[in-house]
Amino acid sequence: MVVREEARPGTGSAVPDVFRAAVASMHAAVLRPEIFCEEMPAPQRIAPYASALSADVTVDTGANEPADLGTGRLILLHDPEGNEAWGGGTFRCVLYTRAEVEVDLISDPMLGEVGWSWLTEALESHEADYLAASGSVTRVATESFGGMAEEAATAQVEIRASWTPRADENGYVDVRPHVEAWAELMCTAVGLPPVPEGVAVIPSRRGQRGPA
Structure with a gap:
């Protein structure tokens, strides 16, 4: 997959190195x-x-079709002039993740704090250096009534966050660990067990749902 680079109209044709x-x-x-x-x-x-990725967490449940348990997007923003709201940095990662969770978890008063810790721990475990993080955790519960009363209740947790990846002395940023942390967050949120230490991760078939 080729990650697309997009420039705001009026910025000119020269994309910064x-x-x-x-x-x-x-x-x-x-x-x-x-x-x-x-x-x-x-x-x-x-x-x-700006450049952006979207992703789904898809697992084999034994049914005819794999199940999508979570979804998310990660946007990389760049402003060469810097931004005070970004802690003075010139890059900003913006994240959204939604995951199916057990209905009982919705009433847990610690869910918000735990959901935020999924993100910060994923960033730390991938050594993604960052500053000026902010965000929110939202819980959503759905119950059906009347003609839909037989449908089971569902619950989701939504995480929205942004942070500034630290650049080196030349202004370059390695976004790879931030992307991998985002992916780990989605897997944790849907309840997938962590990959055991020493086990190689198979590269994802990225971009298989659309043209590169």
């Missing part, structure tokens, strides 16, 4: 086989340059 390198590092991420990842259109009004 540091942004090209950051996008290339996104493509270098190695994901679990349960993650099906592809490029998606990036927003063009938030920052001069």
Whole structure:
């Protein structure tokens, strides 16, 4: 898969080298086989340059069709002029993840704090250096009534977050560990067990749902 680079109209044709390198590092991420990842259109009004990925967590449940238990997107923003809201950095990662969870978890008062820790622990475990993190955790419960009363209740947790990946002295950012942390967050949220230490992760068939 080729990760698309998008520039806001009016920024000119010259894409900064540091942004090209950051996008290339996104493509270098190695994901679990349960993650099906592809490029998606990036927003063009938030920052001069942007690139985005979307992903689903798909597992084999033994039925005819694999089940999608979680979904998410990761957007990389770049503003060469910097942004005070980004802690003074020129890059920003913006994340959204939604995962199916057990209905009983929705009433757990610690769910929000635990959901946020899934993200911070994933970033730390992948040595993704960052600053100025912020975000929210939302719980959603759905019950059916009347003609739909026989349908089972469902529950989801939604995590929205953003953070500034630290750049080196030349302004370059390695986004690979941030992408891999995002993927780990999605797997943790849907309840997949962690990959045992020493076991190689098979690269995901990235982009299989659409053209590169």
